Amino acid sequence: MKLKTITSAIAALTMAATAQTKIVIKGSDTLGAKMVPQLTEAYKAAGNNIQFEIAAEGSSSCFTALLAGTADFGMSSRGIKSKEKDKFASKGQEAVAHIAGVDMIAVIVNEANGVKALTKKQVADIFTGKVSDWSQIGGKAGAIKAYTRNTSSGTYKTFQKLAMNKVDYGKNTRKMAGNEQIAEAVAGDVNGIGYVGLAYAKRDGIAAATVDNVSPEPANKTTYPLSRNLYYYTVGQPKGEVQKFINWSLTSPVAAKVINNVGFIAPDILKKSASLK
Amino acid sequence: MKDLKPSKPFSNATSRKFLGITKQDFIKYFFGGNATLAVIIIIAIVWFLIHNASTFFPQYQKKLNLYRISGQEILDFYAKENNAVAELSGLCVQAREYEIQDRLGALYRVIPIYSEFKAKSLKKIIGERKELKRAKTALSKIKIKPSVTNTEIKNAEDYLNNCKNSLKKAISAAVNKLDFSQVKNKSWPTDKKYLQPIRDAIVENVTTGKKPQFISDIEAQEAKKIAEIDALPFIQDLIKSKTAFNKPIPAMNTFVEELRIIADKTKAQGNKYNDVPNTKASLEKAISLAKTTEIKQEKQKELNRLYTIEPDYNTFIKPIYASKESYKIHHSALKEAIKSGFSTLPDTSKFQGKAAKAFIKDINDADPAQTLAELNAKVETWKHDEKYSMGQTVKGFFFGTEWTTNSSWQDFYGILPLLTGSVAVAIVALIIAVPFSVGGAIYVNRLASKAEQTFIKPFIEFIQAIPSIVLAFFGYVVLGALIQEYSQSWMFSWIPGFPVEDQYTILNAGLLLALMAVPTIFTLCEDALNNVPKAYNEASLALGATKLQTILKVILPSCASGVIAAILLGFGRIIGETMVVLLVLGGKISIPDSWTASAHSMTGILAQEIGEVNEGSLHWGALFMVALLLFSIALGINYVSQRILNNYSK
Numbered sequence: 001m002k003l004k005t006i007t008s009a010i011a012a013l014t015m016a017a018t019a020q021t022k023i024v025i026k027g028s029d030t031l032g033a034k035m036v037p038q039l040t041e042a043y044k045a046a047g048n049n050i051q052f053e054i055a056a057e058g059s060s061s062c063f064t065a066l067l068a069g070t071a072d073f074g075m076s077s078r079g080i081k082s083k084e085k086d087k088f089a090s091k092g093q094e095a096v097a098h099i100a101g102v103d104m105i106a107v108i109v110n111e112a113n114g115v116k117a118l119t120k121k122q123v124a125d126i127f128t129g130k131v132s133d134w135s136q137i138g139g140k141a142g143a144i145k146a147y148t149r150n151t152s153s154g155t156y157k158t159f160q161k162l163a164m165n166k167v168d169y170g171k172n173t174r175k176m177a178g179n180e181q182i183a184e185a186v187a188g189d190v191n192g193i194g195y196v197g198l199a200y201a202k203r204d205g206i207a208a209a210t211v212d213n214v215s216p217e218p219a220n221k222t223t224y225p226l227s228r229n230l231y232y233y234t235v236g237q238p239k240g241e242v243q244k245f246i247n248w249s250l251t252s253p254v255a256a257k258v259i260n261n262v263g264f265i266a267p268d269i270l271k272k273s274a275s276l277k
Numbered sequence: 278m279k280d281l282k283p284s285k286p287f288s289n290a291t292s293r294k295f296l297g298i299t300k301q302d303f304i305k306y307f308f309g310g311n312a313t314l315a316v317i318i319i320i321a322i323v324w325f326l327i328h329n330a331s332t333f334f335p336q337y338q339k340k341l342n343l344y345r346i347s348g349q350e351i352l353d354f355y356a357k358e359n360n361a362v363a364e365l366s367g368l369c370v371q372a373r374e375y376e377i378q379d380r381l382g383a384l385y386r387v388i389p390i391y392s393e394f395k396a397k398s399l400k401k402i403i404g405e406r407k408e409l410k411r412a413k414t415a416l417s418k419i420k421i422k423p424s425v426t427n428t429e430i431k432n433a434e435d436y437l438n439n440c441k442n443s444l445k446k447a448i449s450a451a452v453n454k455l456d457f458s459q460v461k462n463k464s465w466p467t468d469k470k471y472l473q474p475i476r477d478a479i480v481e482n483v484t485t486g487k488k489p490q491f492i493s494d495i496e497a498q499e500a501k502k503i504a505e506i507d508a509l510p511f512i513q514d515l516i517k518s519k520t521a522f523n524k525p526i527p528a529m530n531t532f533v534e535e536l537r538i539i540a541d542k543t544k545a546q547g548n549k550y551n552d553v554p555n556t557k558a559s560l561e562k563a564i565s566l567a568k569t570t571e572i573k574q575e576k577q578k579e580l581n582r583l584y585t586i587e588p589d590y591n592t593f594i595k596p597i598y599a600s601k602e603s604y605k606i607h608h609s610a611l612k613e614a615i616k617s618g619f620s621t622l623p624d625t626s627k628f629q630g631k632a633a634k635a636f637i638k639d640i641n642d643a644d645p646a647q648t649l650a651e652l653n654a655k656v657e658t659w660k661h662d663e664k665y666s667m668g669q670t671v672k673g674f675f676f677g678t679e680w681t682t683n684s685s686w687q688d689f690y691g692i693l694p695l696l697t698g699s700v701a702v703a704i705v706a707l708i709i710a711v712p713f714s715v716g717g718a719i720y721v722n723r724l725a726s727k728a729e730q731t732f733i734k735p736f737i738e739f740i741q742a743i744p745s746i747v748l749a750f751f752g753y754v755v756l757g758a759l760i761q762e763y764s765q766s767w768m769f770s771w772i773p774g775f776p777v778e779d780q781y782t783i784l785n786a787g788l789l790l791a792l793m794a795v796p797t798i799f800t801l802c803e804d805a806l807n808n809v810p811k812a813y814n815e816a817s818l819a820l821g822a823t824k825l826q827t828i829l830k831v832i833l834p835s836c837a838s839g840v841i842a843a844i845l846l847g848f849g850r851i852i853g854e855t856m857v858v859l860l861v862l863g864g865k866i867s868i869p870d871s872w873t874a875s876a877h878s879m880t881g882i883l884a885q886e887i888g889e890v891n892e893g894s895l896h897w898g899a900l901f902m903v904a905l906l907l908f909s910i911a912l913g914i915n916y917v918s919q920r921i922l923n924n925y926s927k
Contacts, residue, residue, distance in 0.1 A: 057888060057889075058888075058889060060683075060888075060889035060890075061888055061889060064888070064889070064891070082549070082552070082556075083552065083891060083894070084891065086552070086555055086556050086559045086560075087559070087891060089556075089559040089560055089562070089563040089576070090558065090559030090560075090562045090563065091562075091566075092562065092563050092565075092566025092567065111392065111396045112389050112392035112393040112396060113389075114388065114389070114392075130360065130363060130367075131367065132367065133367070133370070133371045133374070135370055135371050135373075135374030135375070136367050136370045136371065140374075140378070140385070140386075140389060141371070141374045141375050141377075141378045141385075141632075143778070145779070150864070150885055150886075151682050151683040151885075151886060151889065152683070152885075152886065152888060152889030156683065157683060157685065160684070160685050161685055165534065165537075166537070166541065166685040166686050167686065168681050168684050168686055168687075169681075171679075171865075171866065171867040172865060172867060173865070174781075174863055174864050174865050174875060175864040175865075175866070175877075175885075176864065188461075188758075188780070190389065190393070190461065190462060204396075204400060205396060
């Protein structure tokens with residue numbers, strides 16, 4: 001009798017210990033620095049006993065981590081590349097995309113900089129290095145210091161496609177590890193310019209420039225030239241707790257509120273999942 | 278007399294044997310095995326590096342061939358021609374603006390300083406601003422209430438006025454603390470007479486929300502002065518030059534842009550075709566792993582869709598060959614633009630500003646006609662099906678000046694920017710570290726008292742215990758800003774490369790790395806000094822030499838090899854350091870042109886990019902090539918320092 005109670009107590013204890021499942025999320029800094037952590041907090045606050053572990057090192061790490069099996073799902077600010085798709089296929093797997101929200105890439109300048117309106121061509125010229133001084137685009141004299149994300153970033157690549165017509169970044173651009181670092185560098189430098197996800201453009205000391213006279217605001221999401229989708233990626237269709245979380249973050253009004261508060265735009269029409277072909 | 282018997286630590290012929298091995302044998306094998314293991318591990322590491330790097334050159338060659346056969350290469354020549362002339366137009370614009378800046382003096386920076394100060398003082402009154410906002414919303418809420426008494430409204434209004442007053446007080450107090458010494462950019466000219474108006478304008482703007490009259494006046498003054506300057510004949514000429522340079526640029530831009538789309542498509546097809554074997558293998562594997570027949574069929578369909586015939590490059594390239602005709606027109610337009618632009622370019626002597634003069638000099642020094650002719654020759658002889666040779670590929674890696682990865686256009690892996698960055702930092706660090714560490718070692722070893730020795734030595738060796746990330750963090754947060762600020766002082770203006778324009782520079786990283794190299798060099802130097810026979814010192818002193826003479830003429834020459842080896846090992850320590858250069862060097866991938874510029878390093882690029890690459894890809898191979906090179910450099914340095922020690926210390 002005694003033995004039975006002891007074993008059942010042990011069983012109950014192990015049950016309690018395993019009840020808290022852990023979800024590991026890896027990938028994009030744009031998603032992983034603010035939006036996903038806040039979503040997980042809200043998710044936990046909604047009464048889900050789940051432990052989250054988030055590592056945000058750039059979109060490319062989303063796919064390398066999923067391939068290595070070190071993440072339960074990934075975050076990416078760009079679509080999967082065909083080479084990455086091949087890698088999944090060769091393991092008999094498939095990466096499934098879920099649109100997590102819409103982001104605008106804001107071009108930010110220092111608050112004290114007189115230039116607050118740029119054309120798309122000027123943006124391209126600045127980041128490709130064709131223009132090197134603010135005076136060339138109607139500002140006060142001062143050498144432009146352009147800050148970009150590092151090459152593992154999805155934003156780096158998306159920006160090159162959206163704003164720069166695929167021309168390569170200029171040699172004098174400085175590669176920074178994350179959105180926050182870019183915002184920080186631009187805030188500390190009158191001659192700085194950079195680009196960040198919309199969520200980071202509201203910091204003190206910086207101002208988002210208008211591009212082709214459209215300012216990066218959620219209301220302008222159809223007209224702003226530099227907007228893009230954000231994705232969650234799972235290996236195959238999501239299951240269990242991961243599926244629950246992703247569904248919640250795509251459909252729940254609470255999640256939408258969190259996403260909008262952070263500065264992104266919650267997915268409008270809730271596609272359950274769109275396998276990118 | 279028992280004590281005289283020699284003690285034998287492990288001598289025990291009659292000891293127990295285990296599997297035929299005595300205790301002594303076991304210890305022998307244990308240490309021998311350790312040494313062998315170390316050798317095997319080193320060989321394994323070298324093999325691993327070479328194995329992973331070996332795929333790089335063939336893959337890179339293939340990519341470069343595709344770059345050529347798709348026509349991307351010739352389009353880059355076109356674009357370079359265009360950029361060479363566009364740059365001149367840009368320089369003209371800069372020369373005009375910097376001349377204006379120089380002639381306007383303090384007036385030029387009044388508005389930027391106003392904006393900077395405003396942002397600064399707004400930060401100091403956040404509380405008051407919030408309170409005011411609250412009072413305003415409270416008042417508007419009260420006003421729309423259906424039943425509201427006059428006293429309620431009056432109270433709310435009073436409170437609002439109170440808030441306004443306290444805001445005004447706070448902002449006045451904040452602006453009165455401002456003065457021109459707080460301007461971030463110390464090179465901006467300032468004038469005392471503008472300080473009070475700027476302060477008042479901020480107060481006016483913050484309290485009323487309107488654009489202050491003073492600012493409008495300044496704008497008007499500026500506009501008037503600029504119009505005057507623009508009316509000067511030589512500025513007119515400059516503007517003419519600028520227009521002339523700029524004339525053919527937009528047309529050629531669109532011309533190249535249109536062709537780029539074609540080349541990009543060809544390249545995408547080529548890439549797909551080149552990947553077919555990989556895609557095929559992975560799809561076949563997917564089919565074999567598929568769980569349902571549906572997936573199997575889907576994958577089979579995908580497999581059947583794969584390209585099996587090589588893209589017809591000869592057809593795809595036709596529009597690009599055809600473009601050569603229009604290119605000729607654009608090319609001669611560019612040449613014409615250069616000629617007419619230079620014909621009106623004013624002389625340097627007419628400009629007042631130093632910066633403006635420098636820009637005009639840059640224009641004159643540039644030889645765009647030469648650049649154009651070179652590129653034109655390349656265009657003329659260019660053939661899409663001429664293959665890159667292995668030699669060109671290898672040369673492209675070791676002497677390439679471009680490191681462009683994850684590009685949507687074309688990746689280039691040229692190591693020169695990274696190598697020069699690493700070496701430049703190491704040299705700066707050594708220049709700073711060597712006098713301190715060698716001098717310190719001499720002092721501690723030869724001149725210091727016992728008490729000083731016991732104090733200084735552990736202190737210097739303690740530096741080694743600081744984790745490099747802590748130093749890097751210090752450089753990132755503190756040192757960079759300090760250098761940037763103080764380098765703007767006139768006292769340092771004679772130093773080349775000053776004032777420092779960036780926070781994250783070779784100088785900053787070099788200072789931190791010097792700190793890390795000091796313990797290494799110091800300790801090894803001290804060892805070398807210790808190894809000098811006592812007799813040398815005593816003989817020299819006995820002959821009547823002073824202490825200093827003895828050190829400089831006798832001690833140092835006799836341990837020079839040790840000192841050189843110490844410096845070399847310090848160099849090795851610096852060049853392999855990662856954390857500091859990753860954080861503090863600025864991440865700018867170009868060959869540094871000054872010791873206060875930003876740069877990137879070999880170790881930094883490895884740390885930054887290795888996490889993002891797919892195993893076995895071209896980029897992966899390139900990173901392993903970098904690692905291999907780094908390894909060879911470290912090995913070479915160690916070998917040379919060992920040789921120096923062995924050869925000259927006899």
